[in-house]
Amino acid sequence: VTTRLIIDTDPGIDDAVAILLAAASPEVSLQALITVAGNVPVTQTTANAAALADLIDSDVPVARGAAGPLCGRPGPHATAVHGQNGLAGYTLPASHRNILEANDLYRQILHSAPATVAAIGPLTNIANLVTHAPSTANRIEHLVIMGGSTTHGNVTADAEFNIYADPEAAACVLNSQLYPTLIGLNITERALVGPSHVPARGTATELANHLFQGRNTQQHDSLALAYTIDPSLVKTLPARVRVECDDERSRGKTHVDFHSPSPNCLVGVEVDVVRFRELLLSRLAALDAQLDRT
Ligand code: RIB
Ligand code: CA
Numbered sequence: 453v454t455t456r457l458i459i460d461t462d463p464g465i466d467d468a469v470a471i472l473l474a475a476a477s478p479e480v481s482l483q484a485l486i487t488v489a490g491n492v493p494v495t496q497t498t499a500n501a502a503a504l505a506d507l508i509d510s511d512v513p514v515a516r517g518a519a520g521p522l523c524g525r526p527g528p529h530a531t532a533v534h535g536q537n538g539l540a541g542y543t544l545p546a547s548h549r550n551i552l553e554a555n556d557l558y559r560q561i562l563h564s565a566p567a568t569v570a571a572i573g574p575l576t577n578i579a580n581l582v583t584h585a586p587s588t589a590n591r592i593e594h595l596v597i598m599g600g601s602t603t604h605g606n607v608t609a610d611a612e613f614n615i616y617a618d619p620e621a622a623a624c625v626l627n628s629q630l631y632p633t634l635i636g637l638n639i640t641e642r643a644l645v646g647p648s649h650v651p652a653r654g655t656a657t658e659l660a661n662h663l664f665q666g667r668n669t670q671q672h673d674s675l676a677l678a679y680t681i682d683p684s685l686v687k688t689l690p691a692r693v694r695v696e697c698d699d700e701r702s703r704g705k706t707h708v709d710f711h712s713p714s715p716n717c718l719v720g721v722e723v724d725v726v727r728f729r730e731l732l733l734s735r736l737a738a739l740d741a742q743l744d745r746t
Pocket of ligand 2 (some may be wrong): 462463466490
């Protein structure tokens with residue numbers, strides 16, 4: 453059965469690989485790209501999402517989401533990792549497609565039938581749904597989050613970027629009934645993919661290789677996306693996760709308790725990196741063939 457899939461995203465080099473993977477995978481039916489501020493400002497993540505939708509030759513609707521975190525402080529950006537334009541300087545033709553509003557598009561997609569949401573950026577949009585449109589949020593069949601870590605962070609010693617960017621949103625989502633699956637740094641840091649794995653032979657693999665920037669890169673978002681395609685790639689365990697919001701030094705840390713009698717999510721603890729790479733490589737090659745069909 454095909455999974456109806458919404459991607460909530462801040463493209464972003466690994467977000468872009470995740471979007472390519474979704475486009476190439478018959479197991480998922482991409483219903484929407486909904487953007488959020490994160491790696492780069494929301495104007496740029498939205499332009500990137502629209503341009504990527506054009507690249508994958510899809511009529512998937514694109515909506516613009518939150519421009520910053522719930523708390524109102526300016527969110528962090530990750531231009532050092534993703535480049536000023538969010539795609540490591542790769543220039544895609546600017547899209548002219550109509551951009552919708554996030555909550556409207558969530559309502560439109562989820563009220564026609566339940567769907568899985570892959571949240572691969574800060575969780576501001578999801579928290580807004582939980583708070584202001586709970587009947588829509590409750591129609592999210594499965595929420596898969598790239599976020600957090602059972603070990604260490606990548607922005608501070610304790611905090612992973614997507615959680616760090618909006619800890620209050622992450623806490624709101626974890627305190628809801630959504631019972632998400634968290635794909636965290638403890639496994640995504642091991643999901644390394646680079647040019648040696650993905651020969652550039654066409655539209656998709658050329659973009660992917662540009663985004664790898666000549667080295668093995670941690671496929672945070674594309675692993676979370678791969679989990680929506682094949683959950684057997686990742687072993688998960690129930691846990692109660694609390695997000696640190698108050699202690700400034702560890703703000704954004706995910707405190708993971710695997711022994712809690714009241715778990716609020718599933719946490720990824722092991723990943724089959726070889727099978728993940730095989731999936732990603734084969735799907736990117738298939739996308740080349742699909743896009744470059746002469
Ligand atoms: O920590 C990794 C996450 O932060 C990924 O989603 C990456 O795109 C950045 O947003
Ligand atoms: Ca991301």
